[in-house]
Amino acid sequence: MASRLVLRIQERYAKLTAGEKKLAQLILDRQDDILTHSATEIAEMAGVSKATAARFFQHLGYADFNEVKLQAREERNQSEPYELSVTNSDQMAMGRAIGAHLELELKNLTRTFEEMRSDKIREAAELIDKAPRVWVLGLGAEEGIARYVRLLFSRLRHSVMLLGINQGSWAEDLAMTGPKDVLLLITLPPHPPLLKSILSYAKTSRLNVVTITDRTSLFEMQRVSKVVLPCHVTSFALGASLTAVSSAVRLLALTYAAHAGKSAQQRAEIVDSIKEEFDSFN
């Protein structure tokens, strides 16, 4: 249930004045701050006077700021904790398709993480920590997310590489792998036959395979992996939903960052600063 305040702001956004837009943007961005911050503080953060802030809420139809605060509290008490299913009335408000989509995605996410074992994640993080090199692999539809994963982890540690970055270079890349290296595999059914050959090679060269896949592939993948993190990927159409997968790899990266601690943090800072310099050329 989006707060009435937010809905009201969006509805009237086009007609707001410059200062009011600053406020609107701030509030939409940081919706929770309405609950915790005073109008004066909000005005300061938005860079307008408190007079403008007071008027803003009046123009939105509230008698005073107190009314805003009370409404926000009331809405929080109704919707907290963040709900896992979408009520029918919610669906009406946002259009059937969006509501149904949201509900399915929430379900995927919730189930994925409720079933996720923190010891497995920690184990995966540890393997990655100990690995001389990390190879990321995603074939077909999973190539995109594999690239994202590589980027995520290469901010946190050295030697994170995409496996088979050009089609056909499997052999070369695989030849470079060593024992204790981690193969971070993202794969959803239908698993292409090519995967089988890569995994059998991985086995012989003693790669530690960390697999992120869907629930139904869990057992199949467990046979060839050290750690498997299964996700719920149910969808209406267009193949599996990557939403929970993307969230799971993110959690893995966060866990790794926590595990690796300072060194990961330092690296992230360095990478950022390099990027900044780089940007100034483009």
Added chain:
Amino acid sequence: MASRLVLRIQERYAKLTAGEKKLAQLILDRQDDILTHSATEIAEMAGVSKATAARFFQHLGYADFNEVKLQAREERNQSEPYELSVTNSDQMAMGRAIGAHLELELKNLTRTFEEMRSDKIREAAELIDKAPRVWVLGLGAEEGIARYVRLLFSRLRHSVMLLGINQGSWAEDLAMTGPKDVLLLITLPPHPPLLKSILSYAKTSRLNVVTITDRTSLFEMQRVSKVVLPCHVTSFALGASLTAVSSAVRLLALTYAAHAGKSAQQRAEIVDSIKEEFDSFN
């Protein structure tokens, strides 16, 4: 989420006076209320005078109630942050990490779709339907998801291309674009400077820009886009969360598929059958 306030109360609970125990109980029960309620309100709820409440916080070692409020805010920002740095990820105790992660992601998803306007999605789907060609663009961390988007849509229609697939080919690719083509842009802050130039070119060549971005970039992107679909990307660390973005592009694809109807479905079937044949060779 054990706040210092709560710890302090628990530690000293035995030695508290009657009225202070009432306060303590209330605060332990409803920890979030410290963030949202005034000391006066808390006193009332606990059934004590505000004098007692003021003294209570002083006895706990705070200079005044304001210090309590600020500390509570700070602690909330650590477990529910807005900013995009790797700092603090190590402060998360792993057990709770999954729950906290899930909660944050659910919030991102829910807010994203509650605020999403179905007319905008439909408009985007329509633009894509009418476009002779669709160019997908994601720079930096968004390149991965851009590839995924291209794949999704290329199952549904012809002529879906990744823009600047090799760095440096911007110019060539952009030269090939025509009016009514759609540029499907996925971008999150910090937006690289290169984006500006690409967008200004897109404008002159009358590309219809459909942008998927985060809430904070909404207004900035609205100026250069036909349709903007904003997502909530709040995260603990490691930059923006792509979860809601990935879900949003999926919804867009689903909407497009529904819009395009039969033809998209047929195409998907053909693509699938080609892939099957292909697989049998690998």
Added chain:
DNA sequence: GCAATAATGAAACAACAGTTTCATGATTAT
């Protein structure tokens, strides 16, 4: 039971939040 001490609330007070007024600067229409 009776001081001595501690806890408490009412009221006084100081600080602050939120609203309104007013003067000024910006924008729009003519």
Added chain:
DNA sequence: ATAATCATGAAACTGTTGTTTCATTATTGC
């Protein structure tokens, strides 16, 4: 260009919050 309207911040003002004082009421130790 000029007037008219609008948006805005500074400051005045009002009401609220949080702290402190003080008188009263419980508790404690003896």
